Amino acid sequence: MYKARINVTLRQSILDPQGKAAHHALSQLGFDHVDEVRIGKHIELSIDAESEDSAAEVARQACEKLLANPVMEDYSVDIEPIEE
């Protein structure tokens, strides 16, 4: 079993209203040194696969087909084994 940790982030050129709202709220709370906030998704998949490579391939396919929007978002995949 492998755990895939996936981060899906909006491309830099795409406006991020959720991040802007969080940035504004942080400013109100006195966080003056935070210059930018971007918010994306963190997804963890438990994958039953033979090898790290095949788990990574499943995770990438899942991103391409469902979890990320390839027009607006980028994703990164990080795989680690799970002790059973």
Added chain:
Amino acid sequence: MYKARINVTLRQSILDPQGKAAHHALSQLGFDHVDEVRIGKHIELSIDAESEDSAAEVARQACEKLLANPVMEDYSVDIEPIEE
């Protein structure tokens, strides 16, 4: 300038309906080897700080005060310098 990469995840004991829905959709698409899906937030902060330690402290404070719900969520903070 530092970039803080924050992952906010629901605690394992908390039900994750968004993850369940994604798991169901992946099953429909033929991803039979994905056993569990958990969805959280990935947040990137650009922080103007003197040192890596003080940037990490700002990021942790932002999580405690706004970005994470300490009752239901855990968070991790990872800091790296940004080239200017």
